[in-house]
Amino acid sequence: MPLSIAQLAVLFALASALxxxxxxxxxxxxxxxxxxxxxxxGLAALIAxxxxxxxxxxxxxxxxxxxPWLHCHLHTDPLAGFFLVIIGLITTVAAVYGSAYVREYENxxxxxxxxxxxxxxxxxxxxxxxxxxxAFSFMxxxxxxxxxxxxxxxxxxxxxxxxxxxxxxxxxxxVSGLCILLAFGVLAGFGDGFSFQAMAAAPLGSGWATIAFxxxxxxxxxxxxxxPLHVWLPQAHPVAPSHISALMSGVMLKVAxxxxxxxxxxxxxxxxxxxxVPTLIIGSASAILGVLYALMQHDLKRLLAxxxxxxxxxxxxxxxxxxxFAGHGLPGLAALGLIAALYHCLNHAIFKSLLxxxxxxxxxxxxxxxxxxxxxxxxxxxxTAVCFLVGCISISALPPFNGFVSEWLTFQAALxxxxxxxxxxxxxxxMAAAVLALTGALAAACFVKVFGVAFLGQPRTRHxxxxxxxxxxxxxxxxxxAVLCLVLGVLPTWTVSVLDRITRQLLGRGLPExxxxxxxxxxxxxxHNASYGAPLVLLGIALAWMxxxxxxxxxxxxxSVRVGPAWDCGFGGLTPRMQYTSTAFxxxxxxxxxxxxxxxxxxxxxxxxxxYHLKVGDWAWQTVYQxxxxxxxxxARRVTIIQGGNIRVxxxxxxxxxxxxxxWIV
Amino acid sequence: MTAWxxxxxxxxxxxxxxxxxxxxVKWLKCRxxxxxxxxxxxxxxxxxxxxxxxxxxxxxASPIFRMAPYIVFSATTLAGSVVPLLMVNLPTSAIAxxxxxxxxxxxxxxxxxxxxxxxxxxxxxMGSSREVTVSSLAEPAMLLAVFTLAMTVGSTNLATVITRLxxxxxxxxxxxxFSAMAMLLVALAETGRIPVDNPATHLELTMIxxxxxxxxxxxxxxxxxxxxxxxxxxxxxxxVNLFLPWGVALSSTPSAIATAIAAATGKLxxxxxxxxxxxxxxxxxxxxxxxxxxxxxxxxxxxxMLSHVILEVR
Numbered sequence: 020m021p022l023s024i025a026q027l028a029v030l031f032a033l034a035s036a037l038x039x040x041x042x043x044x045x046x047x048x049x050x051x052x053x054x055x056x057x058x059x060x061g062l063a064a065l066i067a068x069x070x071x072x073x074x075x076x077x078x079x080x081x082x083x084x085x086x087p088w089l090h091c092h093l094h095t096d097p098l099a100g101f102f103l104v105i106i107g108l109i110t111t112v113a114a115v116y117g118s119a120y121v122r123e124y125e126n127x128x129x130x131x132x133x134x135x136x137x138x139x140x141x142x143x144x145x146x147x148x149x150x151x152x153x154a155f156s157f158m159x160x161x162x163x164x165x166x167x168x169x170x171x172x173x174x175x176x177x178x179x180x181x182x183x184x185x186x187x188x189x190x191x192x193x194v195s196g197l198c199i200l201l202a203f204g205v206l207a208g209f210g211d212g213f214s215f216q217a218m219a220a221a222p223l224g225s226g227w228a229t230i231a232f233x234x235x236x237x238x239x240x241x242x243x244x245x246x247p248l249h250v251w252l253p254q255a256h257p258v259a260p261s262h263i264s265a266l267m268s269g270v271m272l273k274v275a276x277x278x279x280x281x282x283x284x285x286x287x288x289x290x291x292x293x294x295x296v297p298t299l300i301i302g303s304a305s306a307i308l309g310v311l312y313a314l315m316q317h318d319l320k321r322l323l324a325x326x327x328x329x330x331x332x333x334x335x336x337x338x339x340x341x342x343x344f345a346g347h348g349l350p351g352l353a354a355l356g357l358i359a360a361l362y363h364c365l366n367h368a369i370f371k372s373l374l375x376x377x378x379x380x381x382x383x384x385x386x387x388x389x390x391x392x393x394x395x396x397x398x399x400x401x402x403t404a405v406c407f408l409v410g411c412i413s414i415s416a417l418p419p420f421n422g423f424v425s426e427w428l429t430f431q432a433a434l435x436x437x438x439x440x441x442x443x444x445x446x447x448x449x450m451a452a453a454v455l456a457l458t459g460a461l462a463a464a465c466f467v468k469v470f471g472v473a474f475l476g477q478p479r480t481r482h483x484x485x486x487x488x489x490x491x492x493x494x495x496x497x498x499x500x501a502v503l504c505l506v507l508g509v510l511p512t513w514t515v516s517v518l519d520r521i522t523r524q525l526l527g528r529g530l531p532e533x534x535x536x537x538x539x540x541x542x543x544x545x546x547h548n549a550s551y552g553a554p555l556v557l558l559g560i561a562l563a564w565m566x567x568x569x570x571x572x573x574x575x576x577x578x579s580v581r582v583g584p585a586w587d588c589g590f591g592g593l594t595p596r597m598q599y600t601s602t603a604f605x606x607x608x609x610x611x612x613x614x615x616x617x618x619x620x621x622x623x624x625x626x627x628x629x630x631y632h633l634k635v636g637d638w639a640w641q642t643v644y645q646x647x648x649x650x651x652x653x654x655a656r657r658v659t660i661i662q663g664g665n666i667r668v669x670x671x672x673x674x675x676x677x678x679x680x681x682x683w684i685v
Numbered sequence: 686m687t688a689w690x691x692x693x694x695x696x697x698x699x700x701x702x703x704x705x706x707x708x709x710v711k712w713l714k715c716r717x718x719x720x721x722x723x724x725x726x727x728x729x730x731x732x733x734x735x736x737x738x739x740x741x742x743x744x745x746a747s748p749i750f751r752m753a754p755y756i757v758f759s760a761t762t763l764a765g766s767v768v769p770l771l772m773v774n775l776p777t778s779a780i781a782x783x784x785x786x787x788x789x790x791x792x793x794x795x796x797x798x799x800x801x802x803x804x805x806x807x808x809x810x811m812g813s814s815r816e817v818t819v820s821s822l823a824e825p826a827m828l829l830a831v832f833t834l835a836m837t838v839g840s841t842n843l844a845t846v847i848t849r850l851x852x853x854x855x856x857x858x859x860x861x862x863f864s865a866m867a868m869l870l871v872a873l874a875e876t877g878r879i880p881v882d883n884p885a886t887h888l889e890l891t892m893i894x895x896x897x898x899x900x901x902x903x904x905x906x907x908x909x910x911x912x913x914x915x916x917x918x919x920x921x922x923x924x925v926n927l928f929l930p931w932g933v934a935l936s937s938t939p940s941a942i943a944t945a946i947a948a949a950t951g952k953l954x955x956x957x958x959x960x961x962x963x964x965x966x967x968x969x970x971x972x973x974x975x976x977x978x979x980x981x982x983x984x985x986x987x988x989x990m991l992s993h994v995i996l997e998v999r
Contacts, residue, residue: 583742
């Protein structure tokens with residue numbers, strides 16, 4: 020049952036890519052067909068995922084397509100179902116939002132059909148990736164997803180920067196695909212066949228298992244955007260249209276996490292605790308560096324993309340803890356870490372899409388993507404602002420919204436470190452927890468900056484002053500996600516009991532303790548150990564608010580609120596230019612963590628007066644990407660020796676090649 | 686149900702006594718500096734005065750500006766309801782553990798900083814920028830210090846931590862000494878006391894908290910000030926009850942509660958004396974020295990954690 024609905028979702032997505040093509044001349048018809056079909060495909064995926072999540076037994080199907088000796092295996096289980104829910108949910112909302120958002124591109128230089136074709140293919144690729152159960156179809160789906168999203172990143176190809184970002188994206192996607200292919204190769208070499216079932220049964224020595232894990236870690240890590248391989252991400256995600264940015268940051272990164280979980284927990288099976296250590300360290304590094312780099316950005320969409328690096332880091336921390344516990348034979352605590360990671364996957368998909376939708380609404384209504392040129396948007400786009408604020412609170416991990424719950428669960432998993440009984444790990448893991456605390460606090464600082472500079476204060480430019488309310492469909496898309504942020508934050512027990520089904524599938528043990536005390540209390544280990552009553556927190560805040568309003572609001576006497584000018588120290592003439600800018604806001608942090616960024620700053624004397632310029636780069640670009648590029652070029656130059664330009668030499672190459680091949684065959 | 690009622694009464698005590706603690710520290714500080722000083726109950730008069738006053742709101746302010754005082758006050762009050770003051774077996778302490786407590790303060794700070802940015806003057810932005818910088822450095826130090834305690838007793842629930850520490854025979858843990866010192870430094874930074882911030886100054890070069898609430902007046906200002914006093918109270922109670930847990934009522938007999946009241950009063954008055962002495966002896970730090978101060982707090986809590994792992998785990 021879930022599989023047939025999931026196939027329907029794939030078909031709808033393909034239809035949304037191909038069916039509207041005959042009508043490419045009419046933008047209205049094209050838009051209507053493509054987005055309605057995309058929305059249906061999202062709904063179908065949502066339903067299929069939900070059914071798979073609650074199904075008692077996994078379902079399998081072998082389609083008669085693919086290679087002659089390897090038909091396409093489809094499979095749904097709770098893990099696949101959960102990720103199908105994430106993809107379906109965000110796709111549905113993005114279809115509603117996108118149908119209004121693409122108005123921007125209707126009169127643009129490139130036909131709208133390009134956008135709708137590749138969106139459909141991209142979404143279909145993601146569904147298939149989650150559904151497939153053999154390496155060949157998995158790689159096909161992976162490539163469909165990567166290549167079609169390349170065309171979406173390159174959609175506005177008139178700007179050279181976008182073309183460069185898209186090229187870098189494609190390059191890194193190919194490297195990641197290659198690593199994953201090799202990882203599957205190791206498993207297929209020991210097992211008999213390319214289906215996941217055969218691979219999971221492969222008798223693997225711990226050395227080969229570690230090699231396969233390393234390859235998968237790098238391959239899926241590149242796609243998920245972990246430090247130091249993240250550089251492509253903040254370049255590629257922001258240049259796509261905003262609803263596609265939401266799909267890429269919110270969903271595609273999660274699909275990479277899905278691949279990593281499927282490979283490690285599903286195919287390798289026997290988890291070594293040593294694998295948890297690099298996962299935890301890379302996760303912590305991604306979290307802290309991601310947020311520090313995000314703080315220095317003032318392009319809103321690029322800032323959000325850097326925050327994806329941070330959140331992927333938090334997810335990896337949860338996974339790393341889970342692997343450490345699983346390797347030590349503590350399945351209950353491993354389940355806690357895994358649930359924290361999966362919960363954060365869902366939360367990040369929701370609030371990151373919400374924030375990208377907000378950035379898109381600002382972009383469409385004020386044509387500004389630079390924070391320094393916004394300001395005062397709360398009065399001009401109140402609905403967008405309120406939804407964006409909910410997203411900001413959620414991503415900053417503040418109670419009672421959803422981001423807090425998953426980070427709290429990660430903290431609780433980290434605090435169980437003494438159970439490992441290993442002195443080094445005992446001190447390493449609380450350090451990771453301290454890094455997580457720093458990350459959360461810096462994320463809150465960053466979103467105070469974003470919301471304060473973009474939505475509060477006074478407009479800094481004419482464009483920002485002229486911004487108007489976004490279209491109803493865009494606000495609806497944001498509103499749905501904002502409500503979900505609150506619901507998932509206030510009812511964590513319900514979510515955890517659903518995620519429990521996945522850990523029971525992967526680790527053979529759930530986390531029944533967490534929800535043992537009813538829907539009010541989330542108690543990950545035991546009641547006296549730690550508990551969080553999210554609904555009561557919401558109730559408490561509401562109660563305190565009400566009481567303070569009732570008792571402290573004056574009944575008698577003057578109760579007027581006068582409106583006057585802001586305090587200007589008596590000099591007068593406050594202008595919007597005197598407000599704190601995004602660069603000024605983060606100056607103290609820039610000064611404290613100075614060695615983290617390659618910074619170029621200085622004063623220029625021009626005829627118009629002095630100008631301050633500041634350029635904050637990315638350390639990974641200079642220490643990882645550029646040297647690798649140089650090495651590749653140098654190697655290529657070495658190889659050119661065999662390319663003499665003489666036709667006789669080339670003929671000799673062909674001759675010897677044929678000779679060797681004949682020898683091989685005979 | 687009675688337990689919930691008691692918990693609400695306890696929260697009320699926390700909220701109502703907070704101005705007294707702030708006034709006590711101020712009075713002691715004046716005494717130590719050979720000044721007359723306002724009486725300890727002066728903050729109540731100030732709050733009452735502010736509640737009676739009209740409000741002036743800047744033209745450029747948005748609804749966030751008028752909502753923020755209520756959110757800040759509510760979140761801080763909720764934090765006050767979670768921390769065990771006299772008794773441990775209250776239902777409110779199960780709502781939130783110490784990580785959630787830090788989350789409440791972060792929520793209050795988020796809206797406080799947004800309110801600072803809201804009017805669009807340089808002062809507000811300056812205050813917000815400094816506040817989020819200082820707190821983002823203080824938060825990891827605080828959590829690491831608390832984690833040391835949590836790992837010793839195997840719980841992050843404040844009531845459980847205090848019960849287990851108070852019930853255990855007295856034992857001097859080296860990790861606790863370092864953690865207590867780290868917590869004290871963090872508490873100074875988080876509640877905006879000297880040497881990080883000066884609650885008595887209005888000089889734009891130095892102020893943090895005051896810069897953010899510069900535009901507030903009337904009852905909005907009163908709520909903000911009161912919330913700051915509750916925050917001081919919560920940190921004070923946290924410090925004395927976590928590191929000197931003796932006297933907290935483990936049962937609800939009248940004599941235990943009477944002891945608890947006496948002990949809590951004594952400990953908090955003593956803490957006020959320490960605070961006043963420190964504020965008299967120390968000078969306000971330059972803003973860019975604050976990271977070193979908080980770095981020290983972080984190093985102390987790290988040493989606490991390491992000495993726990995190396996010396997105390999059997």
